Amino acid sequence: xxxxxxxxxxxxxxxxxxxxxxxxxxxxxxxxxxxxxxxxxxxxxxxxxxxxxxxxxxxxxxxxxxxxxxxxxxxxxxxxxxxxxxxxxxxxxxxxxxxxxxxxxxxxxxxxxxxxxxxxxxxxxxxxxxxxxxxxxxxxxxxxxxxxxxxxxxxxxxxxxxxxxxxxxxxxxxxxxxxxxxxxxxxxxxxxxxxxxxxxxxxxxxxxxxxxxxxxxxxxxxxxxxxxxxxxxxxxxxxxxxxxxxxxxxxxxxxxxxxxxxxxxxxxxxxxxxxxxxxxxxxxxxxxxxxxxxxxxxxxxxxxxxxxxxxxxxxxxxx
Amino acid sequence: xxxxxxxxxxxxxxxxxxxxxxxxxxxxxxxxxxxxxxxxxxxxxxxxxxxxxxxxxxxxxxxxxxxxxxxxxxxxxxxxxxxxxxxxxxxxxxxxxxxxxxxxxxxxxxxxxxxxxxxxxxxxxxxxxxxxxxxxxxxxxxxxxxxxxxxxxxxxxxxxxxxxxxxxxxxxxxxxxxxxxxxxxxxxxxxxxxxxxxxxxxxxxxxxxxxxxxxxxxxxxxxxxxxxxxxxxxxxxxxxxxxxxxxxxxxxxxxxxxxxxxxxxxxxxxxxxxxxxxxxxxxxxxxxxxxxxxxxxxxxxxxxxxxxxxxxxxxxxxxxxxxxxxxxxxxxxxxxxxxxxxxxxx
Numbered sequence: 001x002x003x004x005x006x007x008x009x010x011x012x013x014x015x016x017x018x019x020x021x022x023x024x025x026x027x028x029x030x031x032x033x034x035x036x037x038x039x040x041x042x043x044x045x046x047x048x049x050x051x052x053x054x055x056x057x058x059x060x061x062x063x064x065x066x067x068x069x070x071x072x073x074x075x076x077x078x079x080x081x082x083x084x085x086x087x088x089x090x091x092x093x094x095x096x097x098x099x100x101x102x103x104x105x106x107x108x109x110x111x112x113x114x115x116x117x118x119x120x121x122x123x124x125x126x127x128x129x130x131x132x133x134x135x136x137x138x139x140x141x142x143x144x145x146x147x148x149x150x151x152x153x154x155x156x157x158x159x160x161x162x163x164x165x166x167x168x169x170x171x172x173x174x175x176x177x178x179x180x181x182x183x184x185x186x187x188x189x190x191x192x193x194x195x196x197x198x199x200x201x202x203x204x205x206x207x208x209x210x211x212x213x214x215x216x217x218x219x220x221x222x223x224x225x226x227x228x229x230x231x232x233x234x235x236x237x238x239x240x241x242x243x244x245x246x247x248x249x250x251x252x253x254x255x256x257x258x259x260x261x262x263x264x265x266x267x268x269x270x271x272x273x274x275x276x277x278x279x280x281x282x283x284x285x286x287x288x289x290x291x292x293x294x295x296x297x298x299x300x301x302x303x304x305x306x307x308x309x310x311x312x313x314x315x316x317x318x319x
Numbered sequence: 320x321x322x323x324x325x326x327x328x329x330x331x332x333x334x335x336x337x338x339x340x341x342x343x344x345x346x347x348x349x350x351x352x353x354x355x356x357x358x359x360x361x362x363x364x365x366x367x368x369x370x371x372x373x374x375x376x377x378x379x380x381x382x383x384x385x386x387x388x389x390x391x392x393x394x395x396x397x398x399x400x401x402x403x404x405x406x407x408x409x410x411x412x413x414x415x416x417x418x419x420x421x422x423x424x425x426x427x428x429x430x431x432x433x434x435x436x437x438x439x440x441x442x443x444x445x446x447x448x449x450x451x452x453x454x455x456x457x458x459x460x461x462x463x464x465x466x467x468x469x470x471x472x473x474x475x476x477x478x479x480x481x482x483x484x485x486x487x488x489x490x491x492x493x494x495x496x497x498x499x500x501x502x503x504x505x506x507x508x509x510x511x512x513x514x515x516x517x518x519x520x521x522x523x524x525x526x527x528x529x530x531x532x533x534x535x536x537x538x539x540x541x542x543x544x545x546x547x548x549x550x551x552x553x554x555x556x557x558x559x560x561x562x563x564x565x566x567x568x569x570x571x572x573x574x575x576x577x578x579x580x581x582x583x584x585x586x587x588x589x590x591x592x593x594x595x596x597x598x599x600x601x602x603x604x605x606x607x608x609x610x611x612x613x614x615x616x617x618x619x620x621x622x623x624x625x626x627x628x629x630x631x632x633x634x635x636x637x638x639x640x641x642x643x644x645x646x647x648x649x650x651x652x653x654x655x656x657x658x659x660x661x662x663x664x665x
Contacts, residue, residue, distance in 0.1 A: 069518070071513065168483075253523070253524060277390070277491065279395070282517075
C-alpha cells in the first residue's frame with residue numbers, strides 16, 4: 001500500500017477490516033483453546049475424585065466382576081464387557097444393513113428424487129432423541145424379544161448364547177435398538193465414500209466387461225473400504241457412549257452372563273443409574289468407570305477419524 | 320459515521336436496560352418472603368409437595384421448595400448446608416450425623432410400606448410365604464410353579480414360566496428398608512446380599528427409581544418387584560399378600576401397616592428405628608417411616624422459625640392427606656414424639 005493512500009477513505013476501510021480480522025483471529029484462538037482446555041478440565045475433574053480407587057485397585061478394577069456397593073467392592077468387568085458386546089452386536093447387525101442402504105443410495109437403481117428422500121429419512125434417524133429410542137424399545141422390541149427369545153431359549157438353549165430364561169430387558173434388546181441408532185452414521189459416511197469413488201474406475205470396470213454387481217463388489221467396495229471402515233469405527237464409538245436408551249432397555253445387571261437373552265449392564269448405564277445416590281468410595285469407583293469410558297470413546301473416535309483421513313487421501317490420489 | 324454512532328447508542332441503551340433489570344432484581348429479592356429449600360427422598364415427595372401447596376395457601380409470605388432428588392443426594396445436600404431441610408427414607412447413620420456441625424434432628428414425618436407387585440395375568444391374589452419371597456429375591460425360586468409358591472396358592476393356575484425379579488439400579492431408601500427386612504427374616508439373605516441402599520442382587524433386571532421398577536414389572540410378563548405401595552396403587556399393579564412373623568398372610572392396607580408401625584420401639588434419644596420384622600398377627604411385614612432432617616441449631620432464626628412452623632403443620636394437619644396419596648398417617652404416639660423433638664430445634 002502506498003503512503004499517499006493512507007488517509008484516503010478506502011485505506012481507512014482496509015485498515016478497519018484488517019483490525020477486525022485480527023480481533024476475529026484472537027476470538028477464534030480463544031475459542032479453540034477453550035475447547036482444548038475444557039477437555040483437559042473434564043479429564044482432570046474425573047481423575048481427581050477417581051484417584052482413591054485408581055490408586056487402590058489399579059488395573060485390577062477392570063478384571064474384577066464384583067460390583068458390590070454395599071460392601072465397597074468395585075470391579076467394572078461386567079460393565080466393560082457389556083459396553084463392548086452390546087456395541088459389537090449392534091455393529092454386526094447395522095453394518096450389512098447400513099452398507100446395503102449406502103450402496104442402494106449411491107447407485108442409480110431409483111430416480112434421484114426418491115434416493116434423496118430415502119437418504120433424508122435415514123439421516124433423520126440420527127435426529128431422534130435417545131430417550132425416544134428407549135421408549136420405542138420398551139413398546140416394540142421388548143415384547144418381540146420376550147416372545148421370540150422364549151422360543152430361542154427353548155430350542156437353542158443348549159448354546160450358551162441363547163440359554164434362558166429370556167428376559168425382555170436384555171443384551172439383545174439393547175443391541176437391536178443400538179443397531180438402529182448407529183445406522184445413520186454407517187449409512188451416511190459409507191455413502192459419501194462410495195460416491196467419492198471416481199467415475200473413471202466404474203467406467204473402466206464396465207469397459208472390460210464387468211457386470212454391475214461385479215463392479216460393486218470388486219471395484220467400488222474395495223475402493224471405498226477405508227471410508228466404510230471409518231464409518232464402522234465411528235458408529236462403534238457412538239454405540240459405546242450411548243446412555244439413555246441402553247439404560248432403559250438392558251436391564252442394568254452387574255452380573256456376567258453368556259446369554260444374550262439375559263440382562264446386562266454398560267459403563268454409561270452404570271453412571272446414569274448410580275451417580276445420583278452414590279456416596280464415598282462409590283463416587284470414586286464411578287469416576288474411574290467414567291474415565292475408562294472417556295478414554296475408550298476418545299480412542300475409538302480418534303482411530304475412526306484417522307482412518308477416515310487416510311481414506312480421503314487415498315481416493316484423492318486416484319482422482 | 321453512522322456506523323460509529325450506532326454501537327454507542329445501543330451500548331448506552333443496553334446499559335440503561337441492564338441497570339433497570341438489576342434494580343428490579345434487587346427490589347424483588349428485598350421484598351421476597353422467607354425461602355425454604357428442601358431436598359431428599361423421592362418416596363414422600365408427593366406428600367411434601369401437597370403440604371407445601373396447602374401451607375402456602377395459608378402462609379403466602381413463606382416460599383418452600385422441595386426437590387425429590389433421592390435420599391442419598393438429600394443427605395449430601397443437607398450435610399453441605401445447601402438446604403434448609405433434608406429428607407431421607409433411610410434416616411441418617413451415626414457417621415452421617417456426626418458430619419453435620421449444626422447437629423441433626425431426625426423427625427419421622429410420614430410412613431409407607433413396600434409391596435411386591437407382580438405381572439402374572441390371571442393371578443389376582445398371590446400369597447407368598449416368607450421362604451417363598453426370600454427365595455425369589457435370592458434367585459433360588461426361578462419358576463412361578465415352584466412348590467414353595469404353589470403350596471400357599473392352592474387352586475391357582477401358576478404358569479411354568481420364569482420369574483423376572485425387578486430391583487433398583489440406583490441407591491435407594493426403598494432398597495434399604497426392603498433388604499433390612501429380608502436380612503431380618505433370612506440369615507442366608509443377610510450373608511449373601513446384606514442390607515443397604517444399594518446391594519448386588521443375585522438375579523433379575525434393575526431400573527432407576529420406583530417408577531423405573533414399576534415400568535419393568537409392567538413390561539415383563541412374569542415379573543415381580545418391590546415398590547412403594549403408592550406406585551402399585553397408582554399403576555393398578557396387583558401385589559402379593561405376604562406372610563408375617565406370626566405366620567399370618569396379610570395384605571398391605573392402612574390398618575395392617577399402622578399396626579406394623581405401632582410395634583416400633585424408638586431408642587430414647589433418637590427417633591430412628593425400623594419395624595424390620597413386626598411381630599403381631601395383623602401386621603403387614605414391610606412398613607417404614609420416612610424422615611425429615613432438620614438442623615439442631617439454625618444459623619438464621621427466621622429460617623428456623625419458618626421450618627418449625629411448616630413441619631409442625633405437616634405433623635398435625637398435614638397427616639390427613641396421607642391416606643389419599645398412599646401413605647400411612649403417623650401413629651399418634653410417634654407424631655407426639657416428633658412434635659416434642661421439633662420444639663427443641665433452634
